[in-house]
Amino acid sequence: METIWIYQFRLIVIGDSTVGKSCLLHRFTQGRFPGMRSPACDPTVGVDFFSRLLEIEPGKRIKLQLWDTAGQERFR
Numbered sequence: 001m002e003t004i005w006i007y008q009f010r011l012i013v014i015g016d017s018t019v020g021k022s023c024l025l026h027r028f029t030q031g032r033f034p035g036m037r038s039p040a041c042d043p044t045v046g047v048d049f050f051s052r053l054l055e056i057e058p059g060k061r062i063k064l065q066l067w068d069t070a071g072q073e074r075f076r
Contacts, residue, residue: 005053005063017043017071025050025068044070 013021022044027033029050050066 001067005061008063008065010065010067012069014069015071017032019071022048022068025066029066044068045071046049 005045009073013025016074025034025048026032027051047070048068052066053061054064055061
């Protein structure tokens, strides 16, 4: 079975609460910002996960695992 990516990277996004970490990851993976009443606008509890395949050269793909952390002190 052939792998569809050559490398896999994990990017962990950290920062203060309510600064837009989830919205940026949603925009990067879905191509748009979430609506104001979207569940993606709710505060993250613990960690949320996103992923995206990127073609860096023709025929060469990488997989990005994006971790969205809660900005609350108790999750650090």
